[in-house]
Amino acid sequence: MSNGPPLSRFTPNHDEPSPPEQIPDLEWEIRTGRAIYILERTLPDFFQLGLVSHIDPTRPDIVDVAVSESGSVESIYSPVVRLTYTPPVALPPPFPRTLSLEGLALYMASSVFIRHTMKTLYSDLRVEMRKLAVHTPSITAPPTDVTSSRRREKSLFVGLTVHGTTRVSGGTGEWQIDSTYGFSPVTHIVPSLFDPEIHSFASPTMFASALAVFLAVPFLVQCTLFLVSAQGSNCTRTYIVQPGDICDKISAQNNVSTYQLAVVNDNIIDLECDNLNPGSTICLGWAGEDCSTTYVVQPDDTCDDISYAYNINETIFYDNNPQLNADCTNLYIGEVVCMAPTVMVPALPASGTIPGSQIPATATPAIPYC
Structure with missing residues (x-):
């Protein structure tokens, strides 16, 4: 009968490693x-x-x-x-x-x-x-x-x-x-x-x-x-997400436009705004590009009516709200728009996608026939 290989070759080594030697x-x-x-x-x-x-x-x-x-x-x-x-x-x-x-x-x-x-x-x-x-x-x-x-x-x-x-x-x-x-x-x-x-x-x-x-x-x-804070030192305002928050609610309560909130949190908050995490910190605005003068869209509002009421040049209004199309047919109730007298909002994200350009499925157009 063969003696076979030494048993130690197939037996796990349970010896504890030697502790390091103490030096003087x-x-x-x-x-x-x-x-x-x-x-x-x-x-x-x-x-x-x-x-x-x-x-x-x-x-x-x-x-x-x-x-x-x-x-x-x-x-x-x-x-x-x-x-x-x-x-x-x-x-x-x-x-x-x-x-x-x-x-x-x-x-x-x-x-x-x-x-x-x-x-x-x-x-x-x-x-x-x-x-x-x-x-x-x-x-x-x-x-x-x-x-x-x-x-x-x-x-x-x-x-x-x-x-x-x-x-x-x-x-x-x-x-x-x-x-x-x-x-x-x-x-x-x-x-x-x-x-x-x-x-x-x-x-x-x-x-x-x-x-x-x-x-x-x-x-x-x-x-x-990681991207929650990736805006770094140019973030001038922050907000801690609360249970039940939605993007337009955050925008309205903190005087930040729907567009701006989406851009400064690009790749953090998705286009549908359904991935908010209560307790997480999001940025509200960047230095030099933080529009804090806002208006919450009401039923029957039009872009012309809003800009006229605030005495704002129509070109500046659209530059501050680039998500709105030329006919203003994608304006919806509850949307928060920037009403600054000068262009204040950040540029489009690198992806080129215009956040807020589509009326959310749960939202109602400001003008019903739209």
């Missing part, structure tokens, strides 16, 4: 200092260098942008680095309230995604380091195994401000990102990046949306979640 205190402090130095040196150049994740002590500046073959190369981040982020506005189901990302490959990929997305939408991107603070526990007792471990409970607070100019309108954007990096008490590497706070001073969290969307990829993310 002095070496731990040196390596942690290097990691902090690299973060301080390279994070302000994020949009030029990308996220630097390795140290090469043999190089004069110890920065290892493209990982070299040197045996001295050290990684800043753990292979199982974990990033958690809680968006300021909860994402719709099935996404969890707090998003998380684990693994160095996915962490680095997310940084590439954010970097390229921001560079596509913005020019003149720069990162300013506002604050860098190392937090260590206060220990006065003589060194012991316990106090040595406690001394290694070190974290790094990094406060950054991102500045950029939107490529669409030339408006400026500014975001503050406050993050806390934790360091492993065993190996010095960064095992976790705790819930970063991202504050926008010009738009509904463009940077935060880019981060949130990538983190949501493991949860079957829909690309429209």
